[in-house]
Amino acid sequence: MSKHTCIIVDDDTVDLLMNVSMVRKVSFLDLAGTFSSGLDAAHFLQTNKIEVLFLDIDMPEQSGLELWSLLDPKPICIFITAHAEYALDSYESAAFDFLVKPLKADRFDKSMSRLQDHFTLREKSGLFDQFLGTDSFFIKEGHEQQRISFKDVLYLEALGDYTKIVTTQKNHCVLSTLGSMLSMPEFGNFTRIHRSYAIQRFFVEKMTATEIVVRGISLPIGRKYKHNLSLQ
Template sequence: MAIANCIIVDDDEIDRLMVTSFVKRFPNLNIVGVFESAEKALPVIEKERIDILFLDIDMPELNGLELRKKTLEVPVCIYITAHPEHAVESFELETLDFIIKPIKFERFAQTMNRIEEFLEIKHKAQLFESSIGGDTIYIKEGHEQTKVKLHDILYLEALKDYTLIVTNQKRHCVLSSIGNLLKESHFQSFIRIHRSFAVQKQYIKKIGSLEIELNNNVLIPLGRSYKDNLIL
């Protein structure tokens, strides 16, 4: 992972020191600033190139959720909080991970693995290219194009502004949101079954209350608001 700029915001001094000490164990993280309030952090975020936000939620005046709403251009947001009840709301704000205090280094290290994987995918992702023929798409990977047959695609998975195109052989990442991808004529056979997933109807083997099973036994989460899409 290339050097990533980060900011730490927490109104508790001990927690700020703890997170700072953890971050310093990772040489690829550069701390741009450590702040006791969102108000003090916001001007720096707006001025500097920030890659990662480590945010508390329960802070006076401007809280961590409100700060994120103002800084959605920052690729990675990690919440470190004593309030698990905010988890659902936080993930609606493009949150990569949600850590419950008291924070342990082992848990923080897991988060760092997720951050590295996300930034690596973001770095490697290339623009999706239009297909040639009705059942094939071409995906740019470096200086080459990879040919992918539509019937080989198991599912689509959203990753912020990117979409993973998953086959049995490989996971391809394209710079296109899953919503925009599903508008393409080539993906008309796919249906949205979750905020982050889309599948092809003909490959659905079993429909459960919380997930669906594909013909190859892969399990995909099923969102409540998307169940009507499965009426065959």
């Protein structure tokens, strides 16, 4: 299993040590450094590329949200904070996950399982090969071609330079940003509801002012994307 570099940023010494202990147990992560301030982490990231960022939000001088907003390119970010009220802001920022202190082992393990799935999908990521009219398309996955029908695509999820295609049968990953995919005429039936998500309206089971439920899966609605939806 390939290793993926990460760093941890937390101004609380006890929390930082706890986070280090848990991250070091994750077999596919390689801890490249720990930092007690966002400014120190930002300086490190100017000359070092990492893949995963475990980031506290409430820190002096520069908050985790401020640091995250300044990073380009952005690694995968998992916010860790004692303040659950930051959850909406973290989802708006397209973070991978949001963990509340004190960290619970089962919740952390679930997040790491999702992270491993993400890397597995990314390693198998394909490229669009061809569109078949407006009904389906092929993507390359390794040495194989997979045919995907648009009617089976529940939603699209942004994963940095990649996009996860979530279907009724399985998930796929393509080397294309979500924005690039949505600019294609073939994806004209998809509605962007969040920086990280786009849906097909006919799969929507429930809609509120803050979330949409698609086949039992709750997806957040970004504040600046509400105009794309008819919310009563």
